[in-house]
């Protein structure tokens with residue numbers, strides 16, 4: 001077999017052996033699951049080779065034998081600005097792009113920049129765990145606005161934000177909202193109307209918003225033309241005016257599977273919040289970029305588009321196969337809605353009748369190493385998160401395990 005799937009010249013099907021590469025996903029299996037004999041479908045990186053253009057750019061840079069301190073030249077922010085214009089229709093001034101050493105450091109820097117110890121910061125669980133840590137580990141007060149769980153018929157696409165409670169928290173003095181857009185782990189793409197409501201609340205009550213949009217490029221467009229209410233990622237910054245205290249944070253790391261290179265960006269048209277965030281970063285003794293991360297960032301945004309389109313085709317196939325298998329299982333104990341974005345399936349295992357530790361054990365016995373939903377905070381207990389960014393050939397074997405677990 002050619003190993004070429006996804007309708008293009010890119011290989012997403014030949015398994016890439018990640019042993020000996022310090023891969024967190026593989027190396028921590030025994031520690032997390034008690035055995036190496038599981039398919040690791042947990043931490044959010046893909047088991048795919050990075051785009052050939054990125055590999056080539058890195059190889060060329062590595063061939064130059066001096067790996068010294070770096071500066072960011074204008075072509076790097078310009079590559080992101082051009083990407084945003086092409087892929088998201090958002091025209092930004094490259095001068096507003098600031099590079100950052102990853103999204104998690106950005107969450108911490110935003111909390112440090114915009115709040116004082118004791119101030120309230122809103123997060124909307126279930127959500128990516130560092131959202132909580134960035135608040136609590138810096139002595140700020142966690143204000144939870146749990147997502148509302150609903151069916152697609154009730155809330156177009158599953159979960160919804162509780163806008164009434166968000167407004168009450170903002171009215172009560174919440175200083176900052178850490179928004180996850182699209183939302184990990186539930187896979188929602190927030191619609192423009194929802195984002196406008198969030199922005200209105202923030203404006204009215206003087207709440208700052210840091211919008212983590214690391215999954216922005218991994219949205220599944222409708223298959224047949226422009227269906228009404230189709231999931232389209234709208235960058236929060238594209239709706240904001242320079243008076244709005246809004247920062248949009250983006251990265252090539254999930255999009256092009258280069259998260260280990262740890263380079264991201266922030267964007268804001270509001271000079272005050274930009275300066276305050278920059279000052280918070282300056283107080284952190286970490287370097288923003290290195291010779292390899294800069295090269296990969298620019299190459300990915302400049303030359304990675306065809307690879308991403310092919311990758312999305314493969315991811316969509318895996319996503320649809322997963323949720324079709326769950327839907328088809330007789331006496332299914334596991335269910336879920338296909339995510340609108342991300343390569344992460346949020347599996348509702350409450351029908352299994354086990355506590356969270358028992359669920360983890362059950363999945364490991366079935367041969368799959370998933371992320372425990374309980375780690376994502378309120379609303380996560382009874383769920384598991386499954387990373388389906390693996391070669392389709394491996395996915396088929398995983399689906400048999402999913403089906404067997406679901407209907408046991």
Ligand SMILES: Cc1ncc(COP(=O)(O)O)c(C=O)c1O
Pocket residue numbers: 044101102103104105128180184212214251253259262263264
């Ligand atoms: C919502 C979200 N933010 C941030 C990150 C991690 O970002 P980084 O590796 O740039 O710190 C992830 C990774 O899964 C994520 O899902």
